[in-house]
Each structure stands twice: as structure tokens, then as C-alpha cells.
Amino acid sequence: MIKIGEYNILKPVRNTSVGVFLGDDEGTEILLPNKYVPKDFEFEKSLEVFCYLDHEERPVATTLTPKIKRDAFAYLEVADINKFGAFLDWGLEKQLFVPYREQHEKMEVGKAYLVYCFLDEKSFRIVASSRLDKFLSNQEVNFKVGDEVNLTFWRKTNLGWEVIVNKNNKALIYHDAIFGKVDSGFRTKGFVKKIREDDKIDVSLQPEGIRMLEPTADLIYNELIERGGYLKMNDKSSPEEIRLVFGISKKAFKKGLGVLYKAKKIIFENEGIRST
Numbered sequence: 001m002i003k004i005g006e007y008n009i010l011k012p013v014r015n016t017s018v019g020v021f022l023g024d025d026e027g028t029e030i031l032l033p034n035k036y037v038p039k040d041f042e043f044e045k046s047l048e049v050f051c052y053l054d055h056e057e058r059p060v061a062t063t064l065t066p067k068i069k070r071d072a073f074a075y076l077e078v079a080d081i082n083k084f085g086a087f088l089d090w091g092l093e094k095q096l097f098v099p100y101r102e103q104h105e106k107m108e109v110g111k112a113y114l115v116y117c118f119l120d121e122k123s124f125r126i127v128a129s130s131r132l133d134k135f136l137s138n139q140e141v142n143f144k145v146g147d148e149v150n151l152t153f154w155r156k157t158n159l160g161w162e163v164i165v166n167k168n169n170k171a172l173i174y175h176d177a178i179f180g181k182v183d184s185g186f187r188t189k190g191f192v193k194k195i196r197e198d199d200k201i202d203v204s205l206q207p208e209g210i211r212m213l214e215p216t217a218d219l220i221y222n223e224l225i226e227r228g229g230y231l232k233m234n235d236k237s238s239p240e241e242i243r244l245v246f247g248i249s250k251k252a253f254k255k256g257l258g259v260l261y262k263a264k265k266i267i268f269e270n271e272g273i274r275s276t
Helices: 215-226 239-246 250-262
Strands: 007-015 019-023 029-033 047-053 059-062 072-082 085-088 096-099 112-120 125-129 148-156 160-165 169-174 187-195 201-204 266-269 272-275
Touching: 029 047, 047 125, 096 112, 112 148, 148 169, 160 187, 160 201, 187 215, 215 239, 215 250, 215 272, 239 250, 250 266
Parallel strands: 029 059, 096 125, 169 201
Antiparallel strands: 007 019, 007 047, 019 029, 047 059, 072 085, 072 112, 085 096, 112 125, 148 160, 148 187, 160 169, 187 201, 266 272
8 A cells, every 4th residue: 555655665567758757566656757767767676755645735755855744743944924824844845734733833934843644534634733742652661771872952841851752752861961062953863861751751861871970971971872883083182173063162071071981981092083
């Protein structure tokens, strides 16, 4: 079955004046317009395409890559507004519709919002919503304390930031556990700190073993993790580079490195540092 709002791998079935029709194993066909047919197209090879509804609500395929797909979150900018709702730029010709009833706050042109993309079962249209609470639940979690998880920053509160965990759950990361600038839509890795009996979840940006280190070490380690576990900087880096990346002095930077090294959280490698 061809899935609307998702990527599908389909076989070319027939060529027409308007484009190539692609089909699945069940015999369902969808049009790939000529402008999206690859130059190296071969009739014998299957294509991975994104399927959605065009301006006339007809199923259509494209080789463009959207900024969001069905059942996912993304931070998107409002391109237009009319009496029915807002329209987001998601990288395709037809903009992504957000009905007024699905807006947590009234959206404005030029501003970006964290939204969830889903299939509206009544209209069979792909739409988005900024009312994210109804798409998140902590009654079922597929992780445990200490696990590494994917985080998407959602909204700021008095205690800290609410974040989306692994696209299904929501959690809180306290202000004193965040070093550096973050904003809604920011994505990073994190660690499960606590799963409470009331279904509330706490997360942090570093493993539990690093949590009690002084703030400069936290700052360095957080940046290290965000860059995939390797940072081409060490105690010989220039004061200018250190201040540009971390906003701290070289003396403070070296102290932080020392704390991390003693805690066996880093090793020095190839003119930089790597997490252990």
C-alpha cells in the first residue's frame, strides 16, 4: 500500500506525457510528474519517492526531500495565512496546512513553530499541529534510567525546558543542567535521569557520572557529545578559539579539561579530545 506523507519504494509502471506512473505490489499507482523524474531514470529500477497530496488533493510522488514527514516533529516557518489556517514551508510545492484548531497559539507569517505532522483521518489530508501534548504520552516508555535518547527541545518553563524524547515521550531538563544557547526545535542527544511514578521524566545532556562536575567541565562535555564525541581542541588551543566556541577563558577551559580527564570522561587524541 502506498503511504501518504511517507517515503515509498515503488516500481515504474508506465510512461505518459505528464510523467511516470509508479506502482506498489498491490497494483496501486501514483504519478511522478516529469519535473521530478531523475535524469538517470531507468524503467527497470525502483525509486524511493515521497508521496503526498497535490493542490487538487490528488496523490502525487516527488523526489524532493521534505523537512518533515508523517508522524514526526519539525521546526517549520509559516509562509502564509488565510481564513482557514496557516501554511508552513516544508520544502514541497504545496505548503503544509495547520488548521486554526491545531494551533497552540495563533501563528504568524515569518515565525517558526515546532509542529507534528499527521494524517487527518476525516479529510485524508496531511496536516500539522502545534498542539503537541496530544501526540505525546509517558504511560509507555521504551527506555530506562541511564539510557541515551534523542531529544528535541520544545518549550521553556520556569523549571527548565520541556523536551520530546525519541518522538514519543516528553520530559524535563532543568535550567541548571543546560550550558550554552538552546531554542525550540534544537535537537541533541541526552540521557534519562529519572522516571517518576507520576509518569514524569527527567533527562540531562550528560551521563549521570558527569552530572556533579563543575559547570565548565559540563559545558565542554556537552559540546563534545553534540559533536559526536570528538572535538578538535585541547589545552594548546588559542584563547581566541576557546572564547569563540565556549565563551570562557583559556584558564577555565584547561581546568575543565583537567576535571574531565581525572574523571576518565575524555582522552586526548589527534590534537583534540574524545569522549570515553
